Amino acid sequence: MKRHIHREELFHYCDVHSNDGRTRFRGKCAEDPDVDNSACHHDDDCAKILGHAVGSGKLTGKCVNFNETVKTCEIQGWCPVELDSTKKVPMIGAENFTIFIKNSIRFPLFNFSKGNMLPSITTDYIRRCVFDAKADLFCPIFRLGNIIAEAGESLSALTRKGGVLGIRIEWKCNLDWSADNCVPRYTFHRMDKVSQTNNVSQGYNFRYARFYRNSSGTEYRTLLKAYGIRIDITVYGQTLSPSLQESSNGSSFIRLCHHHYRRAPIARVSSGFVTNTTGELQLLEFYHALPPISGT
Known part of the structure; x- marks a missing residue:
């Protein structure tokens, strides 16, 4: 046996x-645009996905600027969010x-x-x-x-x-x-x-x-x-x-x-x-x- x-x-x-060499603090910041359903135009867009399980932190329900041209839903967690782009x-x-x-x-x-x-x-x-x-x-x-x-x-x-x-x-x-x-x-x-x-x-x-x-x-x-x-x-x-x-x-x-x-x-x-x-x-x-x- x-x-x-x-x-x-x-x-x-x-x-x-x-991934990007940045130091991260606890706070609020814009979600990574690559995360599903993170793109937004108004706060209402983010309110619809509150409780969404995938992302970099807890959603606050607000729509904020990720950069000059892109807006994403705000999260509460370690900021800024990780961008997995390092070679x-x-x-x-x-x-x-x-x-x-x-x-x-x-x-x-x-x-x-x-x-x-x-x-x-x-x-x-x-x-x-x-x-x-x-x-x-x-x-x-x-x-x-x-x-x-x-x-x-x-x-x-x-x-x-x-x-x-x-x-x-x-x-x-x-x-x-x-x-x-x-x-x-x-x-x-x-x-x-x-x-x-x-x-x-x-x-x-x-x-x-x-x-x-x-x-x-x-x-x-x-x-x-x-x-x-x-x-x-x-x-x-x-x-x-x-x-x-x-x-x-x-x-x-x-x-x-x-x-x-x-x-x-x-x-x-x-x-x-x-x-x-x-x-x-x-x-x-x-x-x-x-x-x-x-x-x-």
Whole structure:
């Protein structure tokens, strides 16, 4: 019986920018003309769409000047509103970034555990090796460009628009054989491929803000938009002993540059019953040393 064991995720920033470089304060201002139904001529036009869910803030019901020729409905929120018009400049050389992935599997019933960091691995080896499924299976260093290629994706498209990749690590072990035959199998794939057929919101990006307070006590913020590659890593495990099968407790810990970290509960199978527990989790080190990104 095969069970989902553990999942971690990381985010690699490929581009971070402020769309127009302007500082924003709380207040009232004209809505972005690109927002549906925001154009107006009189206050009555705006009164008709009060409570409209899409926009940059709460509508006030007034029609105000956006510029010398265009009028839009006024909103109350962070002003001026964001204009998503900044040209994206993807990170150069992102394919050469590396990820250190340390993962292990444990079958408590058989008192068996194994990881991708073999006892014979040395510091010098880690510094010079790069993972290769055929030539260097137990190297924990994964080159980002190789991950993208194995997933069959375009580096330029991912660094420009962002995307979500998945790394599946499967330990399928016959414990009647030597422990040397228990090895991980890695597969790489694009998880958000369906979104690439959309006309809008392709790739992967998100916004976040940095908040400040001036000498008079007024709060203001700078809004940033980040494009990048999110990588989800999932560890699976299964014994193939003829007498009894057991799903394992697997774990991985990852970090690439700035990352978003989430730990999922471990699924443990015992006598046919599935319970959630974190008691069997081994904390693993997974880190990646990268140069700082300007503005992050």
